Amino acid sequence: MTPVFYILAILTLAGGLAAVTLKNTVHCALALTVAFAGLALFFLQLDAQFAGFAQILIYIGAVAILVVFAILLTRSSEAEASGGILSRHWLAGLIIAAAVFAVLGWAILRGAQALPQESAVPAVTVHQIGTALMGRYVLPLEIVALLLTSALIGAVIVAMHEKESAK
Amino acid sequence: MNPLTGYLLVAALLFATGLAGALTRRNAILVLIGIELMLNAANLNLIAFWRYGPHPEALTGFLFAIFSIAVAAAEAAVGLGLVISIYRHLRTTDLDAMNRMKG
Numbered sequence: 001m002t003p004v005f006y007i008l009a010i011l012t013l014a015g016g017l018a019a020v021t022l023k024n025t026v027h028c029a030l031a032l033t034v035a036f037a038g039l040a041l042f043f044l045q046l047d048a049q050f051a052g053f054a055q056i057l058i059y060i061g062a063v064a065i066l067v068v069f070a071i072l073l074t075r076s077s078e079a080e081a082s083g084g085i086l087s088r089h090w091l092a093g094l095i096i097a098a099a100v101f102a103v104l105g106w107a108i109l110r111g112a113q114a115l116p117q118e119s120a121v122p123a124v125t126v127h128q129i130g131t132a133l134m135g136r137y138v139l140p141l142e143i144v145a146l147l148l149t150s151a152l153i154g155a156v157i158v159a160m161h162e163k164e165s166a167k
Numbered sequence: 168m169n170p171l172t173g174y175l176l177v178a179a180l181l182f183a184t185g186l187a188g189a190l191t192r193r194n195a196i197l198v199l200i201g202i203e204l205m206l207n208a209a210n211l212n213l214i215a216f217w218r219y220g221p222h223p224e225a226l227t228g229f230l231f232a233i234f235s236i237a238v239a240a241a242e243a244a245v246g247l248g249l250v251i252s253i254y255r256h257l258r259t260t261d262l263d264a265m266n267r268m269k270g
Contacts, residue, residue, distance in 0.1 A: 001173050013180055017184055019188065020201055025194060028197060039210070042214075043214055048214045048229055050229075051233060055210075058236055063203060063240060070247040074196065074254040084193070090190075090191035093189075093191040096190060097190060098183070101182070104182065117170075118219075122223030129229075129230075140230075140234055144234055147238065148237060148241050151244055155247070155248035159247075159249075
């Protein structure tokens, strides 16, 4: 474990924790961006350059902006002031999350001996990724393209103004 | 410590954080943020297993993570569209106030 790993872990986990605990929802979205950036740096450290840059483009560039737009369109940063930020069943949720982490951590630490050791750096070029996407994985690629198209059309239809139809 | 163990522990912590956020917050957008964190933790696991697995040149885990990112983007678009639509009907994003399915 290198110091870089610990710095990235602290950055990512602090961003994630702030994203779910802060009171103002705009601050939550900004903290979420920090967590996404930390994960992108993790991907770069794991020699997955393409995934790291895709993470920056898709999550920081698109998803975080989408979240900010949704917060501003629903004005939920102002509504949050009245009443608490936690739902009625927050204690049960917290217990479930802690139990899930306990099970995951126990499984990881118990199985640590069986995990593979340090291996050579895989040399992956964008050319190889493109060949794999257009060759062996062409069917999943087409299905994802169809899914993205239908999801975006569906999102626009769901969020579109239904003018005059209600009257 | 085994290098893979560190990544798996970070991913498990991030997943638990996202789950706690999704289960305890009352704002619908914050619940979606928690779900995004959980999906990202799963992606970190996929990339870490690909990197330290026996055949990284086959690119299996790597491309699984890429497809997972694409599906998560579609999920975020639909989820936030639904939140905006519900806000227009009920004038709130408070999940405790959303207690009827009829629009």
